[in-house]
Amino acid sequence: MYTAFTPGAPWLDTDGKRIQAHGGQIFQENGTYYWLGENKDHTTGEDEVWTWGVRLYSSHDLMNWQDEGLIVPPEPDDRESILHPARHLDRPHLLFNEKTKKYVLWLKFCDDSHYAVLTADALKGPYTIVNSRYFPCGRKCGDFDLWKDEKGNAYIYFEADHTDLLGAHLSADYTQVEGEPVAIYSGKKPPETREAPTHFVRGGRHYLLTSGMTGYRPNPSEVAVSDDPLRGYTVLGDLSEGDPSNTTFHSQSTCVIEVNGRYLYLGDRWMPELNDWSYTGDLRPDPATQKKIMAKLKELGLDPVRDREEAMKVAIHISEACNTSLADYVLLPLEWEGERPILHWKDTWKL
Template sequence: MSNNAIRPGQVWLDTEGKRIHAHGGSILYLDGVFYWYGENKEKSTPGNGIWHWGVRCYASRDLYNWEDKGLIIPPDLENKQSSLHPSRFMDRPHIIYNRSTKKFVCWLKVMQPDHSQKSTVLIADDILGPYTMVRDGLKPLGMSAGDFDLVVNPSDGKAYYYFERVHSELICADLTDDYTDVTGYYSTHFPQSHPPYVREAPAHFYRNGLHYLVTSGTTGYFPNPSEVACSKLYHGPFEVLGDPHVGDESNTSFHSQICSVFKHPHKKDLYIALADRWITEHTPGNPQTYEEAAAIFDRLFGPSDTSELNGDNFAPVDTSKATFVWLPFRFDGKMAYLDWKDEWRIEDYE
């Protein structure tokens, strides 16, 4: 049965009737085809030691019906030290195209055993791969780099890397001409003392002369209020506008975390927030509200306590059951709003 609408929070099946796994991902539009890629969490059930099973990609012509194109970056099952081994904490793939080198460049965030975070960079001639690793264990600017987004200026091809400097602030760094490293030039934004207030999961989009960043707080898989900020320049300064989620009494971004924003290429003003609903059912031991989660993170990461979270703090989250929350932005002046919709259609937008 084919899909004819987007239904936020519901289980989304591909054209073979299998659950879609493209988490923490993004969409690229190439030659009339939408490519949606992200973390493959199909085997990531609690207790089995599998954090990911590579990066999976899907193709569509209508954004409703998605054909599984397979693992474009498969897991490395042989080398336990590899950044791509299923036990390693690999998150949030982002792919951009370099029109000068004619390469697709993919960055991955990989949490290390010591809880620092490093980057892995791969390149390919085709969006579907195969991808070749060109950098591993990279600490951009010497920093521990967490959640991120990659952005290319369509006019001059210059690329930018927005990332969370772990538990500190957000960074905008210029990328080298080949997009595989940083140049050394950067700016800092939204400084905070510790989680849950530090901003992470930056998602960039550009509209009417303004650069927007949508971010979340830092509460792990437990959702929290998003925040919209805008600037006239890639490097800011950014003006914080507030939480985009209208009528969200749960204070949890409709129980989701935005990972990227996609501008529909054939619509005047359709910007789609792509988000993951990581927690689909309550597990004893896990917080049920943002306030509960924030209180725990406040205690763990307060100025007098810099300890990290461990498995004893919360019950495990079954990310193999994660769903997606896609919603269209509504604009009022500068502000970008997200209204809850049980169902919506691309055709309803000009």
């Protein structure tokens, strides 16, 4: 049983297994904390498995988590299903709709840059797909976050076309974007493109954490603030200025939760083996990986220039073929310099 948090160390559930809830969120309901995310326990990098469904955990202290099972199980026998393990299911996020009494779950699919939307009458499901291939406002889309205000109005923050980060209202049933999105960041290119958006509110102000776009390799996170959920964000700078590796302590933001007035940052440490790596902006693959990429392009008859988009997908797939079943987490309290949140490393800490 855990009595303190140890960021970056393997985090085991009450059965002694690694917690598998990546890219997701922690929220509270009826006095219990829940944590849902990508189940990576089958993702070794040695085959086509990307995500093995969506897993849910429960806790009363945020340290000790009980496995509640797969609320969205994979469908390994149906290659046409969006829930087949080879599909690149990422970033599950959930809202409960008080009007419809439905749990609304959004999933990202990075292999084809779209979302799927599912609903259920109970937190643990079963979930029914209501839209398996959703492109908000006709845009290719990536990482996202969902948020609802005290009146039940819901919002989405999402990366679009590898250039923009947009914010938008959701429909009354939370299943689609309503109205035109607002550009929070625009006209950027990887690795400067903003992704992994994480929204939270403190003192009536809206904060948005984002990372750069570097795949599973970590990079500096950025924090912006506004008095409005969608408009007028001002960039405050790096979230973890004291990190000499420029990698947000080797993590990528997934959510921020408020606990008794404290705000806790949760990030995924996708590649623990890179803990000695520092971000410099040079994202070229190492020579061995580059050789694998070129061999695969030749096998598929793809030209890196002529078939740039398809070639890029191949390169990303090979570069990110890593054992994320061993991915860890970084949970740290946000500290404040005025109205600016800052992360400082702690080997161990308690609430």
